[in-house]
Amino acid sequence: MKPDTFLTEKTFSFNGSNNHVYLVDAETHEKTEIHHQLQGLNIYIEGNDNEIEIMLPIGKFVNCNIYITKSIGAHVVFENYIYLEGCFFSIHNGEKQNIIIEKYTSFTGGATIWVHENSSLHIKQDCMFSSNIVIWTADGHAVYDIKSKKILKFPPKELVIGEHCWIGYNCSIYKNGGLAKNSILAASSVLTQTINEENVVLAGNPAKIIKRGVSWSRMSTKEFSEN
Numbered sequence: 641m642k643p644d645t646f647l648t649e650k651t652f653s654f655n656g657s658n659n660h661v662y663l664v665d666a667e668t669h670e671k672t673e674i675h676h677q678l679q680g681l682n683i684y685i686e687g688n689d690n691e692i693e694i695m696l697p698i699g700k701f702v703n704c705n706i707y708i709t710k711s712i713g714a715h716v717v718f719e720n721y722i723y724l725e726g727c728f729f730s731i732h733n734g735e736k737q738n739i740i741i742e743k744y745t746s747f748t749g750g751a752t753i754w755v756h757e758n759s760s761l762h763i764k765q766d767c768m769f770s771s772n773i774v775i776w777t778a779d780g781h782a783v784y785d786i787k788s789k790k791i792l793k794f795p796p797k798e799l800v801i802g803e804h805c806w807i808g809y810n811c812s813i814y815k816n817g818g819l820a821k822n823s824i825l826a827a828s829s830v831l832t833q834t835i836n837e838e839n840v841v842l843a844g845n846p847a848k849i850i851k852r853g854v855s856w857s858r859m860s861t862k863e864f865s866e867n
Contacts, residue, residue: 727751757779811831
């Protein structure tokens with residue numbers, strides 16, 4: 641597919657220096673720098689040395705926005721064959737923040753993703769996110785002791801969602817959250833810790849393991865039973 645088939649006439653709006661957006665061939669890793677917005681994906685950068693890589697064959701973007709503001713050295717990778725609908729990404733006020741969304745992952749109708757301070761987000765391949773999703777990888781604002789003025793928080797780290805995880809409707813995932821592969825996060829759950837056990841269902845606020853030894857399929861129950 642030629643790049644001009646999914647580029648618009650609108651050029652990027654960047655403030656700062658050495659900011660780049662590339663299309664990257666998934667097989668050869670050859671990079672082609674682009675200067676126009678992609679269909680369904682609006683990109684704005686304010687800062688220096690930030691880079692976005694979008695892998696080919698390209699996935700599909702529907703009403704998505706990426707805002708990189710007051711950041712230095714942020715790196716975003718969208719692998720091939722992803723589907724992002726209604727996603728808002730905010731990378732703000734940090735250095736060397738990373739967002740990686742691996743191939744075959746889908747967001748199907750509304751997600752707000754905040755990667756602030758010096759934190760990062762890694763979503764591994766073939767994850768499925770329902771709508772009304774919130775992900776926060778850092779606190780975003782200072783919480784401190786009123787006497788000593790000392791910050792009362794641990795430094796943010798990389799938030800990792802393992803391969804083939806299903807995140808249900810209206811879920812929130814916060815700093816220190818994370819899932820191992822083949823996990824299911826039930827609708828309206830709030831995840832605030834990293835769960836290293838695979839093949840589990842989590843539910844509640846805060847989310848806890850309620851069932852073990854499970855997996856899931858993108859097929860419907862009827863399709864799966866007939867397959």
